[in-house]
Amino acid sequence: MSTYWEAVKEAGRKLSIAGIEQGELDARYLLEFVLKERGISFDSAWYLLHRQEEMDPQEAEEFWKLVGQRGERIPLQHLTGEQEFMGLCFRVNEHVLIPRQDTEILVEAALKRLHGGERILDLCTGSGCILLSLLSFGNRLIGVGADLSEEALDVARENQRRLSLPAKFVKSDLFENIEGEFEMIVSNPPYIATEVIEGLETEVREHEPRMALDGGLDGLTFYRKIIQGASGRMKRDGWLLFEIGYDQRAAVCALLEQEGFLVDECIRDYAGLDRVIAARNRKEEGGTRDV
8 A cells, every 4th residue: 555655756756747736746745645535634744744654445545536536537626526616615616606706806896896885786796706815805895696507506605605705696697597786796707719719638628517618709708798787787886897818908898898897907816917908887988007
């Protein structure tokens, strides 16, 4: 029987051969998951202290099963069932997009524009990570999340229960079943052009929901629909914030301006790429700020 250290090293080697860039790191995460499921508080200190101990047969069986699945390019988050986002732990599965670090920029941009008591709508909510993060860190906010997928809404509601936050999740094709007006609308909609999807990495292409990825022929289908419907669901001076693809800034800004929105800010991600656009529901002279 292998020691923990030997198992992680061998699993890392196998995962690297399978084309996974950080194979050993993923192996560590899988070992952590197995041990935590058995009630062991795994951390770096525990690993340093116990890494030369032999795994027991049940641990080894579960660990190598997960390593095999990861080697088949099943996302790590689907194997562990969770992903951290904004310091919160969210349940995820194959029915929702895995929360990405870049999307935290959207949440931070929204929080900067909220003062307390606003009503917020999150379209294409998926796991609910954006809306629930806003409710967690905002002040007395009222939140509604909408998604067309009932399976995704099940995940969002589970996350709501786990975090004990007062959100409402609605099955809706964008604004179709949404009532009332909002001071802010946020969305990380599907924005990948249809023809690009087949070139994505295996974990995304084969294991994340296509309806959360496919933005139509030019990737802009959902931006058009949301922008066209948003002003009628927003109070004057209300905020509309999007996550965008790295090459979509000009197109999305043009769509916003055509519908009378003032683009306030375009924010770059950690790689220096355009990632978030914030706009206001009004016609006014002004410029676009870069951050």
